[in-house]
Amino acid sequence: MPLYHDEDQAMLADTARGFMADEGNIAKQLRHWRDRDCPDGFGHALWKQMAEMGFTGMLVDEDDGGLGMGHVEAGIVLEEIGRNLTPSPFLTSSVLAATALKHGSNDLKGRYLPGLIAGDSVFAVAVDETAKHRPSRITTRAEKSGNGFKLTGSKSFVIQGASADMLVVAARTSGADDDDDGITLFAVPKNAANMSHDALRLVDSSMATHTKFDGVDLDGDAVIGEVDGGREVLNAMLMAGRIGAAAEGVGVAGGAMDMTVDYLKQRKQFGQLIGEFQALQHRASHLYSEVEIARAVVIKAQQLLDAGAESAELMSSVAKAKVAKTAGLSVKEGVQMHGGIGMTDEYDIGLYMKRDRALQEFLGDAYFHANRVAELSGY
């Protein structure tokens, strides 16, 4: 398979680009909700529109009412979300939770997927427990209790946790904190008793929670996949999420770069356009090279994942690390080359810097994934 979009994918990219630029742009969404201090951090009307576009259920199997598309397609939407800094539940709901639910019972699918596909429901993912992503260690416990489980522990960096209709929670049902086995994934409904959210606004204006489970009673049918066998589902969900986050990161990197290159062609100092200065030209050209490479490794990872290749795991970490470095470079160069105006809230380039920071941290930063590349390679 060639490493570029086929005709259908190119058409989807055109559609997604136009739609996100029109409806998901910074003024209409990010600034709009931020300036109103919206507790959700995103607009439900846009989520509904995304459903009408067919985006919300793209990864859901056709048998379950979705479009049965792959991660290349989801990545196309995510890149445009990244480019426009569009706040939306797409990554957590339509990529992460949807991937987990593929492993769920028909009952679970029937309960949650129609709402997702219709753009009525929003899902969150609760994996991290400390300030850094470390899914190998899960201390939140779900003890057997009658026919179900009692969930105790706490999670952090739960994006849109307070707005979510359901949380996918990774908990330990047996073994020690660092064991590979003994993990179970649960679909925890919004109104579960003894669950509390401490909702916080993050640097990029997104909303995340520290969520406490203080003996939350769960039915046995809240289990996604097998009891004690959740590691595999968790890994599948994380891999999809990381490749998705990388695709969004390419959009952030590309958006910031385009803005910066445009600025170099407009801003005059010393009687000439600053884009005429070789010092800036070389940095812009270096940035262009890195963004091209980041885009290439992301589509490679998407294709490997869609093909079910074993190497998708390694390439997902390569992609996440490469994009984190690249988008980081893009926003830093962006603010610097914009000069003073880049420090103002009025100008959008700073918003890219803030979004990139949050996205880099989500599901593991460049250090986490470079280390994982080394481990998977055997050194």
Place this chain on the structure above:
Amino acid sequence: MSELETFRNETRSWLEANCPAEMREPIRDDDDVFWGGRNATFKNDAQKAWFEVCRDKGYTVPAWPKAYGGAGLTAPEAKVLRQEMSRIGARPPLSSFGIWMLGPALLQFGTEGQKQRFLNEIARGEIRWCQGYSEPGSGSDLVSMQTFGEDKGDHWTVNGQKIWTSYADEADWIFCLVRTDKDNKYKGITFMLFDMAGGGVTTKPILLISGNSPFCETFFDDVTVPKSYGEDCPGFVGEIGRGWDVAKYLLGHEREMISGMGGGERTAAIGTAMKRHSAKTGDELDPALRADLAMFDVDALAFTAMAEKFMDEMKSGKGHPAQPNMMKYVGTELNKRRHELMMSVGGSRSLEWDSEETGGGKPSRGWLRTKANSIEGGTSEVMLNVISKRILELPGS
């Protein structure tokens, strides 16, 4: 079975039957490479046998037309042959600047007579060519070159000096940029072809920091270059005064070729091999060095994907025409970084200059050699200039 699969099976059996075991060993030094030419000697019988059987089948230049000494393979067939050769580690039967550079220029700009003569000579390894581009005062600013050919009717008299002429001391003929009009910078250069043994040409090897001398200074004192070598066989490529077009085409071709080496050494991850190497010498990777190796591997593996994407896009005509400049820039910078890390992992052993253990100072000489990667064929800075101008369309560059 598709035709291509049939071709793959045939190729596999042919290689099995014809490629000697010695020719499937990795290349260790320059002796292992057969360059052809009037004075060529073979290192051993296997090298000779492998070259001759490939020459007779047109496999020294598989994608060139049969009439010019090739095998007339289609692009997909040529790719299959490359894959099958690489599968068994077969060495190239013949290496030369004729194959890599002059050939493509003649296929694009040459007359039928030139193709018949020169391409066949190249394919059969009879003539070894070198390239005369750079001059002491004209490196990155190549078009400022001064070597001058005075028009004498049926020939030119050429005077001047070239530098960085690879293996000029071992070459038979030279393809050479010569100014034929001093008043016209871009349209006053002619791409000439001439015999180095014809009188007036002297070469002097340049000792490099690696201790090797693959490059020469080449001096021309009243060298006679005929305007014609016979019917339909001019002594220059393209038109008189339009040699810059040919040179630009070749530079682009060279960058594309470098960019296409996606699966090769240039882009591979090294961390795993470095850990093994370090264990062998009884050492351990410092955590900070391991971290640098991991970051390098991220970049190298990502670039592997880029090389694959680049090739896919070139084949379908989707890529930006200036994209090879980006590939050259990133690929060569990455290779320099790779050798820096290899030196660090190797420690004091990698400093040895001519010990047997290091194969005559391979690590250090190889490391120093890579420093030329981002200078030759267009410096990294020139590549960045081209990206600025042609891709980002920044002003005034």
